[in-house]
Amino acid sequence: MISQVNNMNEILEQALLYDFYGELLTEHQKEIYEQFVLEDLSLGEIAVEAGISRQGVHDLVKRCGRTLKGYEDKLHLVEKFVSIKEKVKQIDELLDGYKEREPQELVADIRKISDEIIEEL
Amino acid sequence: MISQVNNMNEILEQALLYDFYGELLTEHQKEIYEQFVLEDLSLGEIAVEAGISRQGVHDLVKRCGRTLKGYEDKLHLVEKFVSIKEKVKQIDELLDGYKEREPQELVADIRKISDEIIEEL
Structure with a gap:
Protein backbone atom coordinates (compact mmCIF):
# COMPACT_ATOMS: atom_id res chain seq x y z
CA MET A 1 0.00 0.00 0.00
CA HIS A 76 15.64 20.91 -11.24
CA LEU A 77 13.63 23.98 -10.26
CA VAL A 78 12.54 22.67 -6.86
CA GLU A 79 16.18 21.89 -6.10
CA LYS A 80 17.13 25.42 -7.12
CA PHE A 81 14.41 27.00 -5.01
CA VAL A 82 15.30 24.91 -1.96
CA SER A 83 18.94 25.94 -2.31
CA ILE A 84 18.00 29.64 -2.58
CA LYS A 85 15.70 29.35 0.41
CA GLU A 86 18.53 27.91 2.50
CA LYS A 87 20.80 30.77 1.49
CA VAL A 88 18.19 33.40 2.38
CA LYS A 89 17.88 31.73 5.77
CA GLN A 90 21.66 32.00 6.16
CA ILE A 91 21.31 35.74 5.52
CA ASP A 92 18.60 35.87 8.19
CA GLU A 93 20.90 34.18 10.68
CA LEU A 94 23.64 36.69 9.95
CA LEU A 95 21.11 39.49 10.51
CA ASP A 96 20.11 37.91 13.84
CA GLY A 97 23.68 38.15 15.09
CA TYR A 98 24.49 41.61 13.74
CA LYS A 99 25.27 43.13 17.15
CA GLU A 100 28.25 40.84 17.67
CA ARG A 101 29.86 41.74 14.34
CA GLU A 102 31.66 44.63 12.74
CA PRO A 103 29.30 46.13 10.12
CA GLN A 104 31.95 45.74 7.46
CA GLU A 105 32.33 42.01 8.14
CA LEU A 106 28.60 41.48 8.31
CA VAL A 107 28.11 43.23 4.98
CA ALA A 108 30.88 41.16 3.37
CA ASP A 109 29.35 37.90 4.61
CA ILE A 110 25.84 38.80 3.44
CA ARG A 111 27.22 39.93 0.09
CA LYS A 112 28.95 36.61 -0.37
CA ILE A 113 25.63 34.79 0.03
CA SER A 114 23.64 37.24 -2.09
CA ASP A 115 26.21 36.77 -4.87
CA GLU A 116 25.75 33.01 -4.63
CA ILE A 117 21.98 33.44 -4.91
CA ILE A 118 22.32 35.67 -7.97
CA GLU A 119 24.53 33.04 -9.60
CA GLU A 120 21.81 30.44 -9.14
CA LEU A 121 19.08 32.66 -10.59
CA MET B 1 9.28 37.02 -40.84
CA HIS B 76 4.92 31.22 -13.41
CA LEU B 77 8.36 30.09 -12.31
CA VAL B 78 10.30 32.54 -14.48
CA GLU B 79 8.17 35.35 -13.06
CA LYS B 80 8.94 34.14 -9.54
CA PHE B 81 12.67 33.89 -10.21
CA VAL B 82 12.81 37.34 -11.80
CA SER B 83 11.03 38.80 -8.77
CA ILE B 84 13.45 37.10 -6.36
CA LYS B 85 16.42 38.27 -8.39
CA GLU B 86 15.22 41.87 -8.15
CA LYS B 87 14.86 41.56 -4.40
CA VAL B 88 18.36 40.13 -4.00
CA LYS B 89 19.64 43.09 -6.01
CA GLN B 90 17.81 45.41 -3.60
CA ILE B 91 19.69 43.73 -0.76
CA ASP B 92 22.93 44.31 -2.65
CA GLU B 93 22.13 48.01 -3.00
CA LEU B 94 21.47 48.27 0.71
CA LEU B 95 24.81 46.58 1.35
CA ASP B 96 26.51 49.08 -0.99
CA GLY B 97 25.30 51.98 1.14
CA TYR B 98 25.91 50.45 4.55
CA LYS B 99 28.32 53.17 5.71
CA GLU B 100 25.62 55.83 5.59
CA ARG B 101 23.18 53.85 7.74
CA GLU B 102 22.77 52.82 11.34
CA PRO B 103 23.44 49.04 11.50
CA GLN B 104 20.08 48.50 13.17
CA GLU B 105 18.20 50.22 10.33
CA LEU B 106 20.20 48.43 7.68
CA VAL B 107 19.49 45.07 9.27
CA ALA B 108 15.75 45.86 9.51
CA ASP B 109 15.60 46.86 5.84
CA ILE B 110 17.45 43.77 4.65
CA ARG B 111 15.31 41.57 6.87
CA LYS B 112 12.17 43.03 5.32
CA ILE B 113 13.36 42.01 1.86
CA SER B 114 14.61 38.58 2.93
CA ASP B 115 11.20 37.91 4.49
CA GLU B 116 9.56 38.84 1.20
CA ILE B 117 11.83 36.43 -0.65
CA ILE B 118 11.04 33.60 1.78
CA GLU B 119 7.33 34.22 1.25
CA GLU B 120 7.77 33.77 -2.49
CA LEU B 121 9.75 30.57 -2.14
Whole structure:
Protein backbone atom coordinates (compact mmCIF):
# COMPACT_ATOMS: atom_id res chain seq x y z
CA MET A 1 0.00 0.00 0.00
CA ILE A 2 1.22 3.46 -0.88
CA SER A 3 0.43 4.89 2.53
CA GLN A 4 2.80 2.46 4.19
CA VAL A 5 5.81 3.35 2.09
CA ASN A 6 5.12 7.08 2.31
CA ASN A 7 7.16 8.49 5.13
CA MET A 8 6.91 12.15 6.08
CA ASN A 9 9.80 13.21 3.83
CA GLU A 10 8.21 11.59 0.84
CA ILE A 11 4.91 13.31 1.58
CA LEU A 12 6.69 16.67 1.86
CA GLU A 13 8.61 16.05 -1.34
CA GLN A 14 5.41 15.09 -3.17
CA ALA A 15 3.68 18.22 -1.88
CA LEU A 16 6.61 20.38 -2.98
CA LEU A 17 6.74 18.81 -6.42
CA TYR A 18 2.98 19.26 -6.71
CA ASP A 19 3.30 22.88 -5.64
CA PHE A 20 5.78 23.51 -8.47
CA TYR A 21 4.54 21.32 -11.30
CA GLY A 22 0.98 20.40 -10.33
CA GLU A 23 -0.52 22.73 -12.92
CA LEU A 24 0.91 20.48 -15.62
CA LEU A 25 -1.39 17.65 -14.53
CA THR A 26 -4.95 17.37 -15.83
CA GLU A 27 -7.87 18.64 -13.72
CA HIS A 28 -8.88 15.06 -12.94
CA GLN A 29 -5.35 14.10 -11.89
CA LYS A 30 -5.03 17.21 -9.75
CA GLU A 31 -8.28 16.52 -7.96
CA ILE A 32 -7.33 12.96 -7.01
CA TYR A 33 -3.69 13.71 -6.27
CA GLU A 34 -4.56 16.64 -3.99
CA GLN A 35 -6.93 14.49 -1.98
CA PHE A 36 -4.21 11.92 -1.46
CA VAL A 37 -1.14 14.10 -0.90
CA LEU A 38 -2.49 17.35 0.51
CA GLU A 39 -5.70 16.30 2.25
CA ASP A 40 -4.32 12.93 3.32
CA LEU A 41 -7.47 10.99 2.42
CA SER A 42 -7.11 7.21 2.06
CA LEU A 43 -7.21 5.45 -1.31
CA GLY A 44 -10.57 3.94 -0.30
CA GLU A 45 -12.10 7.28 0.61
CA ILE A 46 -10.93 8.87 -2.62
CA ALA A 47 -12.17 5.89 -4.64
CA VAL A 48 -15.69 6.16 -3.20
CA GLU A 49 -15.75 9.94 -3.74
CA ALA A 50 -14.48 9.74 -7.32
CA GLY A 51 -16.52 6.69 -8.28
CA ILE A 52 -13.48 4.73 -9.46
CA SER A 53 -11.77 1.66 -8.05
CA ARG A 54 -9.28 1.78 -5.22
CA GLN A 55 -6.71 0.31 -7.61
CA GLY A 56 -7.54 3.06 -10.10
CA VAL A 57 -6.81 5.72 -7.50
CA HIS A 58 -3.61 3.93 -6.53
CA ASP A 59 -2.39 3.80 -10.13
CA LEU A 60 -3.31 7.42 -10.81
CA VAL A 61 -1.50 8.64 -7.71
CA LYS A 62 1.60 6.61 -8.60
CA ARG A 63 1.53 7.90 -12.17
CA CYS A 64 1.14 11.53 -11.09
CA GLY A 65 4.03 11.14 -8.66
CA ARG A 66 6.22 9.81 -11.46
CA THR A 67 5.12 12.60 -13.81
CA LEU A 68 5.94 15.32 -11.27
CA LYS A 69 9.26 13.68 -10.46
CA GLY A 70 9.98 13.51 -14.19
CA TYR A 71 9.56 17.28 -14.49
CA GLU A 72 11.95 17.85 -11.61
CA ASP A 73 14.50 15.42 -13.06
CA LYS A 74 14.51 17.54 -16.20
CA LEU A 75 14.16 21.05 -14.80
CA HIS A 76 15.64 20.91 -11.24
CA LEU A 77 13.63 23.98 -10.26
CA VAL A 78 12.54 22.67 -6.86
CA GLU A 79 16.18 21.89 -6.10
CA LYS A 80 17.13 25.42 -7.12
CA PHE A 81 14.41 27.00 -5.01
CA VAL A 82 15.30 24.91 -1.96
CA SER A 83 18.94 25.94 -2.31
CA ILE A 84 18.00 29.64 -2.58
CA LYS A 85 15.70 29.35 0.41
CA GLU A 86 18.53 27.91 2.50
CA LYS A 87 20.80 30.77 1.49
CA VAL A 88 18.19 33.40 2.38
CA LYS A 89 17.88 31.73 5.77
CA GLN A 90 21.66 32.00 6.16
CA ILE A 91 21.31 35.74 5.52
CA ASP A 92 18.60 35.87 8.19
CA GLU A 93 20.90 34.18 10.68
CA LEU A 94 23.64 36.69 9.95
CA LEU A 95 21.11 39.49 10.51
CA ASP A 96 20.11 37.91 13.84
CA GLY A 97 23.68 38.15 15.09
CA TYR A 98 24.49 41.61 13.74
CA LYS A 99 25.27 43.13 17.15
CA GLU A 100 28.25 40.84 17.67
CA ARG A 101 29.86 41.74 14.34
CA GLU A 102 31.66 44.63 12.74
CA PRO A 103 29.30 46.13 10.12
CA GLN A 104 31.95 45.74 7.46
CA GLU A 105 32.33 42.01 8.14
CA LEU A 106 28.60 41.48 8.31
CA VAL A 107 28.11 43.23 4.98
CA ALA A 108 30.88 41.16 3.37
CA ASP A 109 29.35 37.90 4.61
CA ILE A 110 25.84 38.80 3.44
CA ARG A 111 27.22 39.93 0.09
CA LYS A 112 28.95 36.61 -0.37
CA ILE A 113 25.63 34.79 0.03
CA SER A 114 23.64 37.24 -2.09
CA ASP A 115 26.21 36.77 -4.87
CA GLU A 116 25.75 33.01 -4.63
CA ILE A 117 21.98 33.44 -4.91
CA ILE A 118 22.32 35.67 -7.97
CA GLU A 119 24.53 33.04 -9.60
CA GLU A 120 21.81 30.44 -9.14
CA LEU A 121 19.08 32.66 -10.59
CA MET B 1 9.28 37.02 -40.84
CA ILE B 2 10.02 36.09 -37.27
CA SER B 3 13.29 37.99 -37.16
CA GLN B 4 11.53 41.26 -37.91
CA VAL B 5 9.03 41.02 -35.06
CA ASN B 6 11.63 39.84 -32.57
CA ASN B 7 12.83 42.82 -30.65
CA MET B 8 15.52 42.47 -28.03
CA ASN B 9 13.06 42.02 -25.15
CA GLU B 10 11.36 39.18 -26.95
CA ILE B 11 14.70 37.50 -27.62
CA LEU B 12 15.64 37.84 -23.95
CA GLU B 13 12.27 36.50 -22.84
CA GLN B 14 12.58 33.56 -25.23
CA ALA B 15 16.07 32.81 -23.95
CA LEU B 16 14.87 32.98 -20.35
CA LEU B 17 11.90 30.71 -21.02
CA TYR B 18 14.20 28.33 -22.84
CA ASP B 19 16.63 28.38 -19.92
CA PHE B 20 13.84 27.32 -17.56
CA TYR B 21 11.70 24.98 -19.61
CA GLY B 22 13.87 24.05 -22.58
CA GLU B 23 14.52 20.56 -21.25
CA LEU B 24 10.84 19.78 -21.82
CA LEU B 25 11.32 20.13 -25.59
CA THR B 26 12.51 17.23 -27.73
CA GLU B 27 16.17 16.99 -28.73
CA HIS B 28 15.30 17.99 -32.29
CA GLN B 29 13.29 21.01 -31.12
CA LYS B 30 16.05 22.07 -28.75
CA GLU B 31 18.67 21.91 -31.47
CA ILE B 32 16.72 24.11 -33.88
CA TYR B 33 15.40 26.48 -31.24
CA GLU B 34 18.87 27.05 -29.74
CA GLN B 35 20.29 27.91 -33.13
CA PHE B 36 17.58 30.50 -33.65
CA VAL B 37 17.26 32.05 -30.19
CA LEU B 38 20.68 31.57 -28.61
CA GLU B 39 23.03 31.47 -31.58
CA ASP B 40 21.00 33.98 -33.59
CA LEU B 41 21.29 32.05 -36.85
CA SER B 42 18.81 32.95 -39.61
CA LEU B 43 15.92 30.69 -40.61
CA GLY B 44 17.70 30.07 -43.92
CA GLU B 45 20.97 29.07 -42.27
CA ILE B 46 19.22 26.71 -39.87
CA ALA B 47 17.17 25.21 -42.70
CA VAL B 48 20.26 24.36 -44.75
CA GLU B 49 22.03 22.90 -41.73
CA ALA B 50 19.04 20.80 -40.62
CA GLY B 51 18.04 19.73 -44.12
CA ILE B 52 14.46 20.97 -43.69
CA SER B 53 12.58 23.83 -45.35
CA ARG B 54 12.83 27.41 -44.20
CA GLN B 55 9.10 27.29 -43.49
CA GLY B 56 9.62 24.14 -41.45
CA VAL B 57 12.17 25.90 -39.26
CA HIS B 58 9.86 28.90 -38.94
CA ASP B 59 6.95 26.74 -37.79
CA LEU B 60 9.07 24.74 -35.37
CA VAL B 61 10.48 27.88 -33.76
CA LYS B 62 7.01 29.39 -33.43
CA ARG B 63 5.64 26.18 -31.94
CA CYS B 64 8.50 25.86 -29.44
CA GLY B 65 7.99 29.47 -28.40
CA ARG B 66 4.32 28.81 -27.75
CA THR B 67 5.11 25.60 -25.86
CA LEU B 68 7.60 27.34 -23.58
CA LYS B 69 5.20 30.26 -23.04
CA GLY B 70 2.49 27.73 -22.21
CA TYR B 71 4.62 26.25 -19.42
CA GLU B 72 5.22 29.71 -17.98
CA ASP B 73 1.51 30.59 -18.18
CA LYS B 74 0.81 27.55 -16.04
CA LEU B 75 3.77 27.56 -13.66
CA HIS B 76 4.92 31.22 -13.41
CA LEU B 77 8.36 30.09 -12.31
CA VAL B 78 10.30 32.54 -14.48
CA GLU B 79 8.17 35.35 -13.06
CA LYS B 80 8.94 34.14 -9.54
CA PHE B 81 12.67 33.89 -10.21
CA VAL B 82 12.81 37.34 -11.80
CA SER B 83 11.03 38.80 -8.77
CA ILE B 84 13.45 37.10 -6.36
CA LYS B 85 16.42 38.27 -8.39
CA GLU B 86 15.22 41.87 -8.15
CA LYS B 87 14.86 41.56 -4.40
CA VAL B 88 18.36 40.13 -4.00
CA LYS B 89 19.64 43.09 -6.01
CA GLN B 90 17.81 45.41 -3.60
CA ILE B 91 19.69 43.73 -0.76
CA ASP B 92 22.93 44.31 -2.65
CA GLU B 93 22.13 48.01 -3.00
CA LEU B 94 21.47 48.27 0.71
CA LEU B 95 24.81 46.58 1.35
CA ASP B 96 26.51 49.08 -0.99
CA GLY B 97 25.30 51.98 1.14
CA TYR B 98 25.91 50.45 4.55
CA LYS B 99 28.32 53.17 5.71
CA GLU B 100 25.62 55.83 5.59
CA ARG B 101 23.18 53.85 7.74
CA GLU B 102 22.77 52.82 11.34
CA PRO B 103 23.44 49.04 11.50
CA GLN B 104 20.08 48.50 13.17
CA GLU B 105 18.20 50.22 10.33
CA LEU B 106 20.20 48.43 7.68
CA VAL B 107 19.49 45.07 9.27
CA ALA B 108 15.75 45.86 9.51
CA ASP B 109 15.60 46.86 5.84
CA ILE B 110 17.45 43.77 4.65
CA ARG B 111 15.31 41.57 6.87
CA LYS B 112 12.17 43.03 5.32
CA ILE B 113 13.36 42.01 1.86
CA SER B 114 14.61 38.58 2.93
CA ASP B 115 11.20 37.91 4.49
CA GLU B 116 9.56 38.84 1.20
CA ILE B 117 11.83 36.43 -0.65
CA ILE B 118 11.04 33.60 1.78
CA GLU B 119 7.33 34.22 1.25
CA GLU B 120 7.77 33.77 -2.49
CA LEU B 121 9.75 30.57 -2.14
